[in-house]
Amino acid sequence: MFATSSWDSDLYGMKSLTDLFGCFKRNPRRGDEPASANQSTSDSPPMGAVASGMPPPKRRAPTETKTPPGERNVDDTGVPLKEALKQANDAKIAVFCSGNDEEEEKQISEIEAILKTLKDPPETEKPLEIPEVQRIQVNSSSKKAIQYLTLHDSWPLIYIKGNAVGGLKELKALKQDYLKEWLRDHTYDLIVIGGGSGGLAAAREAARLGKKVACLDFVKPSPQGTTWGLGGTCVNVGCIPKKLMHQASLLGHSIHDAKKFGWKLPEGKIEHQWGHMRDSIQDHIASLNWGYRVQLREKTVTYINSYGEFTGPFEISATNKKKKVEKLTADRFLIATGLRPKYPDYPGVKEYTITSDDLFQLPYSPGKTLCVGASYVSLECAGFLHGLGFDVTVMVRSILLRGFDQDMAERIRKHMIAYGLKFESGVPTRIEQIEEKTDEKAGRYRVFWPKKNEETGEETEVSEEYNTILYAIGREAVTDDVGLDSIGVERAKSKKVIGRREQSTTIPWVYAIGDVLEGTPELTPVAIQAGRVLMRRIFEGANELTEYEQIPTTVFTPLEYGCCGLAEEDAIKKYGKENIIIYHNVFNPLEYTIPERMDKDHCYLKLICLRNEEEKVVGFHILTPNAGEVTQGFGIALKLAAKKADFDRLIGIHPTVAESFTTLTLEKKDGDEELQASGC
Amino acid sequence: MPGLQHYTAQGYEAYKQTLETIGKGKRVVALFTGSKNLSTGQSWCPDCVVAEPIVDQVIQDTVVAAIDVHFITVFVGNREVWRDPAVGFRTDPSLKLTCIPTLLEVGNKAKRLLEGQIANKNLVKDFFVDED
Numbered sequence: 001m002f003a004t005s006s007w008d009s010d011l012y013g014m015k016s017l018t019d020l021f022g023c024f025k026r027n028p029r030r031g032d033e034p035a036s037a038n039q040s041t042s043d044s045p046p047m048g049a050v051a052s053g054m055p056p057p058k059r060r061a062p063t064e065t066k067t068p069p070g071e072r073n074v075d076d077t078g079v080p081l082k083e084a085l086k087q088a089n090d091a092k093i094a095v096f097c098s099g100n101d102e103e104e105e106k107q108i109s110e111i112e113a114i115l116k117t118l119k120d121p122p123e124t125e126k127p128l129e130i131p132e133v134q135r136i137q138v139n140s141s142s143k144k145a146i147q148y149l150t151l152h153d154s155w156p157l158i159y160i161k162g163n164a165v166g167g168l169k170e171l172k173a174l175k176q177d178y179l180k181e182w183l184r185d186h187t188y189d190l191i192v193i194g195g196g197s198g199g200l201a202a203a204r205e206a207a208r209l210g211k212k213v214a215c216l217d218f219v220k221p222s223p224q225g226t227t228w229g230l231g232g233t234c235v236n237v238g239c240i241p242k243k244l245m246h247q248a249s250l251l252g253h254s255i256h257d258a259k260k261f262g263w264k265l266p267e268g269k270i271e272h273q274w275g276h277m278r279d280s281i282q283d284h285i286a287s288l289n290w291g292y293r294v295q296l297r298e299k300t301v302t303y304i305n306s307y308g309e310f311t312g313p314f315e316i317s318a319t320n321k322k323k324k325v326e327k328l329t330a331d332r333f334l335i336a337t338g339l340r341p342k343y344p345d346y347p348g349v350k351e352y353t354i355t356s357d358d359l360f361q362l363p364y365s366p367g368k369t370l371c372v373g374a375s376y377v378s379l380e381c382a383g384f385l386h387g388l389g390f391d392v393t394v395m396v397r398s399i400l401l402r403g404f405d406q407d408m409a410e411r412i413r414k415h416m417i418a419y420g421l422k423f424e425s426g427v428p429t430r431i432e433q434i435e436e437k438t439d440e441k442a443g444r445y446r447v448f449w450p451k452k453n454e455e456t457g458e459e460t461e462v463s464e465e466y467n468t469i470l471y472a473i474g475r476e477a478v479t480d481d482v483g484l485d486s487i488g489v490e491r492a493k494s495k496k497v498i499g500r501r502e503q504s505t506t507i508p509w510v511y512a513i514g515d516v517l518e519g520t521p522e523l524t525p526v527a528i529q530a531g532r533v534l535m536r537r538i539f540e541g542a543n544e545l546t547e548y549e550q551i552p553t554t555v556f557t558p559l560e561y562g563c564c565g566l567a568e569e570d571a572i573k574k575y576g577k578e579n580i581i582i583y584h585n586v587f588n589p590l591e592y593t594i595p596e597r598m599d600k601d602h603c604y605l606k607l608i609c610l611r612n613e614e615e616k617v618v619g620f621h622i623l624t625p626n627a628g629e630v631t632q633g634f635g636i637a638l639k640l641a642a643k644k645a646d647f648d649r650l651i652g653i654h655p656t657v658a659e660s661f662t663t664l665t666l667e668k669k670d671g672d673e674e675l676q677a678s679g680c
Numbered sequence: 681m682p683g684l685q686h687y688t689a690q691g692y693e694a695y696k697q698t699l700e701t702i703g704k705g706k707r708v709v710a711l712f713t714g715s716k717n718l719s720t721g722q723s724w725c726p727d728c729v730v731a732e733p734i735v736d737q738v739i740q741d742t743v744v745a746a747i748d749v750h751f752i753t754v755f756v757g758n759r760e761v762w763r764d765p766a767v768g769f770r771t772d773p774s775l776k777l778t779c780i781p782t783l784l785e786v787g788n789k790a791k792r793l794l795e796g797q798i799a800n801k802n803l804v805k806d807f808f809v810d811e812d
Contacts, residue, residue, distance in 0.1 A: 287790030293810065294793070297803045 078138040081145055085541035089162040092131035092183065096146055097156040099137040104156055107168050108133065111158060114171060118180050128183060149543060151500045161331050162538055163508045174508075178313045182509065188212050188330035189539075191316055193308040193482060196232020198514030198527030199336030200292060205535040207299040214328060215296060216318055218307040222357040223343070223350040229289030230296075230303070233338050233515075234524040236285055241360035242380055244281045246556045248272070249387025250625075257595035272388045274365035282361060304328075310483030313507070332538065335489075335497055335512040336531070337482060339475035339522065341377075344428075352431045352445050353469040356381060366390060367442040367467030372428060374400040376555045378472035379412065383558040386421050393422040393464070395449070401555070405567035408604075408621050415559045415602040415623070426451055429461075431469065442467035477516045484510075492518040501545065502534045511538070520548050552620075552635030554628035559599050562631030565638050566619040571608045581615060582668035583607045583644065586675040589625055590655045599625075604675075605660055606668060607644065615644035622657075630658045684745050684808075687752045690715070691761075692768030695754045699786065708750045708786040709808065711735055711798075712769060712777055714762065715755040724759050731781040731798035738804045747808055756780055783807060 078099065079087065088094040095111060097104050112133055120127035138146065147153060154167025160182060165171055171179075190206050192199045195217025203215040219236075221227045228236035255270055296303045306318035306326065316333070318326045341355035354362065356377050367390060371382040374396040386392040394416070401409040417423060426449040437443030444465060451462040477495040484491060490498045490506040497504055497512035499519075504510040513534060514520075514527030529546050536542035552564035571580050584606035592600040608619030620634055637646065644664075652659025666675070687702075689695040695710070702708055713732060714725030723729050738744055739751060756762045756769055762780065764770075769777045774787070783804065784792040797803055 283789055286788070290791050293806060294797060294803060297800060297806060298797070 078142065079136055081138065081142040081543065082541075084136045084138050084142060085146070085149075085543060087134065087136050087541075088159040089539065089541035091134040091136075091159065092161060094134040094136055094159040095156045096136050096138055096143070096159070098140065098143060107156055108135065110168055111156075111171060118176065118183070128180060131183070145543065149501075149537075149545065150503075160508070162541075163332065164503065165508050170508075175313075181312070181314055182331075184314075186314055186329035186331050188214050188302075188328065190214075190332045190334060190535075191216065191308070191328060191330040192334045192336055193316070194232065194336035194338055194514075194516075195230045195292070195303070196336060196338045196514065196527070197234045197524040198338075198531040199232070199334065200230075200296070200531075201528040202334055202336065202513060202531030202535050203301045204295060204299045205532045206539060207301045209535065209539045211539055214302040214304055214330070216304045216306055216308040216316070218305060218320075220307070222340075222355065224354055224358045226358045226361050228361075229286065230292045230305075231285075231289055235288050235292075237357050237360055239524055240285060240288070241281050242356075242384070243556060244284070245277065245360070245384040245388070246380065248277050249384040249558070252387055252389070253597070257591075257597070260595040274362075274388070277388075278360070278362065307481070309481060310487045313487045314509070331509065333510045334531075334534075335479065335482065335484070335510065335516055336514050336527070337478040337516055339515045340478050341471065342474045342476045343471060344473065346428075346430060348431045348433070349471070352433055352443070353471050355471050359470060362468075363439045364437065364442045366470075368465070369393070369468040369470060370395060370428075370447055370464070370466040371470045371472060373471065373473040374398070374402070375472050375474060376401060376404075376557075377475075378470070379416070380556050381470055381472060382421055383416065383419075383556070386419065387558055393424055393466075395424045395426055395428065397425070397427050403567075404555070404561075405563060405569070405619070405621055407568055407606075408561055408563070408623060411602060411604055411623055412555070412557050412559070412561055415599065416557065418598055418602065419558050424449075428469075434465065445469055475515070475522070479516055494518060502530055521551055521553070523551065523553055526551060547639075550635065550638045552631045552638075554631055556628070559602055559623055560625060560627035562620075562622045562624070562627030564620040564631055564635045565617070566608060568606075568608055568619065568621075571619050575610055575618070579611050579613075581609050581611045581644075583609065583664040583666060584668040584675070585660055585664055585666055587624075587657055587660045589657050591625075603657065605664075607647065607661065607664060609644045617642050617644060617647065622661075624657045626657070633658070634661065682748060684739055684747055685750050686739065687750065689752055689754045691755070691757055692772070695752065696768075698752050702750045706750050707748065708752065710752040710754050710784055710786055712754045712756050712780050712782045712784075714759070714780055715757050725780055727795045727798075728781045731783075731795075734799055734801050735783065735804055738801060738808065741805065744805060744808045749808065 078084070084096065088096065093115065095108055097108065115130050115133065118128060119130055143155065146157060147155070150157065150164035152164055152166050152170075154170060157167060158165040158171055165174070189211040190203070190213045192203045192213065192215040195215050199215060199217070203213050206213045217230050219227045234240060252272060255265065259265055293303065304318050304320075304326070306320040308316045308318050311317040311327070314329050314331070316328045316330070318328060320326070341357055343349055343353075343355075359366070359381060366385060369382075369385050369390050369392045371378045371385075371392060372395045374394070378394060379400065382392045382394045399406065399409065400413050413423065428447050428449045430448045432446045432448075433443060434446060435444040444467060446463050446465050447469060448461055448463040450459045452459050479491060479495045479497065484497070487510075488506050489504045489510050492498050496516050496518040497510075499505065499512055499517050502511045502513050502517060504512065511534060513530040515522045517530070520526060520530070526546070526548070533542075533544050533546045536544055550565050552562065554560055554562040566574065568582065584604065587603050587605070588600045589603060603624050605622040605624070606619075607617050608621075609615040609617050617638055620631065620638060622630055624630060647661050647664065650662045652662040687698050689698045699708065711731075713728040714723035716723050723732070756767075761767060762769070769775055775784075779795055781798050782792055782794055783798050785807075791807070793803060793807055
């Protein structure tokens with residue numbers, strides 16, 4: 001449903017489409033024909049430019065000259081889309097309508113009648129001013145575009161203070177006192193709750209657009225007492241320290257490889273110092289925290305280091321470290337509170353175990369570690385800890401990397417086992433402390449879990465001793481203490497905000513982005529993009545949407561896994577097995593040959609294509625060193641709807657791993673034997 | 681509470697000396713700025729001319745003045761001294777200055793304000809007040 005963001009029917013308003021399909025503009029000949037992608041490339045070389053793979057535009061091609069309003073046919077009447085959206089954003093109350101319709105007139109009169117009921121009695125001091133309803137008449141194609149942009153079917157469509165509300169029905173569903181309060185003035189244009197990737201990006205963008213913005217950020221300490229500064233999960237306890245520790249781990253291997261390349265290393269054991277790495281990483285994080293503070297100041301966003309909670313439909317109570325409460329009001333709110341790790345429920349678990357919230361600041365070297373969970377967080381932590389020299393076991397209940405391509409997940413598991421990591425299947429049921437941890441030294445704990453005997457099927461309790469137990473069994477939206485229920489913001493079972501796009505389905509002045517928006521990927525760049533795009537949409541009337549599909553991402557396991565588009569099983573589910581053709585291969589990175597790294601047998605890539613759609617590529621997967629760098633670049637090919645033939649036309653860069661995508665000929669079939677890599 | 685204590689130092693050696701006088705385990709903030717021309721009383725560095733009165737204002741703010749911090753105004757010398765790539769301010773691993781004015785917290789690599797940022801009074805106040 002989010003496939004195309006640039007869907008638009010306005011002839012002049014939409015920048016991106018006219019840029020993409022600029023050829024139409026210069027080519028009046030095709031003016032009134034329903035344009036198709038094939039036509040657009042008719043004067044391209046036979047093999048076609050990239051444009052041959054682009055989705056056909058979903059609108060008529062614009063003509064060369066703008067028709068003066070008087071000479072337009074009926075469909076071209078009304079305010080142009082771009083201008084219409086801008087007007088709706090600037091008006092206190094606006095209604096999009098088509099004009100010349102009795103039913104529509106009736107509804108607009110009813111809207112006006114509802115607003116009149118809000119009028120204060122004459123004796124009221126500072127009575128509420130009831131604004132005039134501004135009618136914005138648009139043509140049918142603009143109507144479609146607006147409905148697509150807002151995901152509201154109701155028509156005429158009401159906007160209040162720049163927020164799409166819906167039709168008469170949705171307006172009636174709003175509490176009268178909420179509506180009244182909405183029309184009053186508030187201190188801020190926007191209050192952002194949560195200073196993570198998404199919240200900060202949104203706050204800065206809104207401020208750039210000249211809005212008065214406050215951003216609240218407050219980190220409740222983890223059960224282990226860990227806390228951190230401004231910037232959210234990614235910067236403090238996620239992407240940044242994770243990737244740096246992954247790098248530390250890779251460097252360890254490079255030291256060994258270096259010998260094979262002729263470097264003479266000092267005799268004796270080469271050891272890693274946990275504390276040194278942790279401090280260097282924490283220093284870097286501190287500089288990022290401070291950098292965010294500076295940026296907010298420079299962009300004139302008010303930063304408040306307090307925990308925000310709704311105490312009214314337009315009021316936030318912000319509680320700081322000293323329990324001092326400050327009340328703030330705004331016209332709009334953005335929920336960007338993110339996620340925190342989940343804990344299981346058995347005695348001792350919060351005292352004796354840690355999560356990714358604690359790992360990166362761990363005062364002591366973790367020692368023998370158990371990572372519980374099959375999430376990417378668990379596998380990444382297990383991977384770099386093992387690479388740093390620790391004895392690491394991963395305990396999983398069932399499958400690895402749920403939601404990811406399972407063929408790739410299995411390859412990751414095989415690689416991690418070959419790499420020396422241990423896997424146990426089971427779920428811990430209790431933990432006993434043998435020796436308490438201190439600031440200098442990890443503790444000792446015995447972990448118990450039921451183990452099934454493969455032959456008899458009998459379950460017996462087994463146990464093992466570990467110094468550190470890291471739980472990474474999933475993450476949970478931090479929305480319970482924000483007061484969302486009290487004002488009626490609808491939440492999903494996951495506790496995430498249910499959105500119509502990024503707007504709350506029930507309270508139209510509340511928005512959510514990033515990890516707390518139901519049904520969207522939990523990734524930093526997604527949150528950043530969503531935050532920026534949303535701000536432009538609600539403050540500028542931009543006709544722009546975040547595209548939640550074909551998002552490239554990478555799991556930083558010891559051998560990195562990059563993917564974009566669909567997993568194999570999802571592609572089969574969506575298009576049917578008979579319509580899927582998969583090209584794959586194994587490869588041996590050149591830099592692995594001399595050091596004879598075992599990883600070389602695990603590098604693998606595949607392209608999932610649609611047989612009946614000229615082998616359009618819908619899934620991209622690679623297991624390789626530097627998968628992130630490779631996947632980011634190829635992601636654009638999927639965004640442009642590249643076909644297998646486009647990959648074939650591309651010339652490789654030699655010697656790289658990514659060049660393997662330009663020479664794929666092997667088809668993946670059920671029951672095939674494992675592929676063997678050959679040299680160049 | 682002793683509050684904010686202000687020192688000045690002329691040149692790198694004097695800066696090191698001042699740090700020693702203050703001693704270890706204290707919160708130290710330093711402003712590195714261009715030395716003043718004796719006849720005009722103004723620094724040769726235009727950004728420093730803008731920054732100095734702002735910092736002066738902030739350290740006199742009642743909230744900031746009450747903070748337990750040692751604040752050193754360090755005059756880095758004239759243009760020639762400062763431009764020398766071998767000058768202590770540029771080579772000292774704990775400083776590695778690249779521009780003036782620079783406001784930094786000694787021993788906290790993360791926390792600095794540079795050039796035009798020091799003209800932002802709110803930012804300078806945040807620098808002193810903010811403890812995270």
